Amino acid sequence: MSATKFDLPYDRLNPKDIERYAKDLVGKKFSDLYIPEWDDKKVFGSIGNKGHLGQYLERFYFMYEPNSSKYPDFLEAGVELKVPPLKQLKNKELRAKERIVLSIIDYNTIVExxxxxxxxxxxxxxxxxxxxLHEGGKDRLDFVIRMVTLWDYDEKDLEIIKQDWHKIVNKIREGKAHELSERDTLYLGACPKGANCGSTRKEW
Incomplete structure (x- = not known):
């Protein structure tokens, strides 16, 4: 079950309004958002799997069905949702805990x-x-959301990402996909997706 586009508490056409609504998440635990009557697909019970915190927000906060589409999550606004963890250092500063996986590379289609x-x-x-904030020993649903931002690329970053993309794609076109390494690039990195991803799909 999900809300219709007519009664959503934000405007799916407007990136800034999506950000406005999302900023109300700051300070909340994931468990604060749970709507039992919407859990027909047992999302709550499967939250232990990596990646499901994003699906959890999609379903219980943004009120749309999670999917694995090649299009942005908020299609009309061109906005993609990412839910990355932070870690707290001994000096109390927050840092990214791990890379952000942006999408799947399909070797069979990207060459075109x-x-x-x-x-x-x-x-x-x-x-x-x-x-x-990821905190060891806590239930994942008790993790607290600390920061929300709508982020796009400045010209300098976008140019570097473009160059990285070309390096990766050219290597695939040359039949050297098996040689892809994160050392090849500055921002984007091609990395294996799980142990059973096969030879035609990676993340970046």
């Missing part, structure tokens, strides 16, 4: 793409980042 029309750029052109 151009950067300006690439699936990567289309999906990740504008990111809604919802950061939570």
């Amino acid at each position: 793409e151009k950067w300006e029309e690439s699936s990567f750029l289309h999906k990740n052109n504008l990111l809604l980042l919802v950061f939570y």
Whole structure:
């Protein structure tokens, strides 16, 4: 079950309004958002799996069905939702705990793409980042959301990402996908997706 586009508490067409609504998450635990009557797909019970915190927010806060589409999560606004963890250092500063996985590289299709029309750029052109603090020993649903921001690329970063994309794609076109390494690039990195991802799919 989910809300219809007519009664959502935010405007799915407006990136800034999506950000406004998302900022109300700051200071909340994931468990604060749970709506039992909406849990027909048992999302709550499967929250132990990596990645499900994002799906949890999609369903119980943003009120749309999680999916694995190649398009942005908020399609009409061109906004992709990412829910990365933070870690707290001994000096109390917060740092990213791990890389942010942006999308899946499909070797069979990416060789036909151009950067300006690439699936990567289309999906990740504008990111809604919802950061939570990972604390060892706590239930994942008790993690607290600490920061929310709508993030797009400045010209310098986008140019570096473009160059990284071309390096990765050219290597795939040359039949050297098995040689891809995060050392090849500055920002984007091609990394294996799980132990059973096979030879035609990686994350970046």
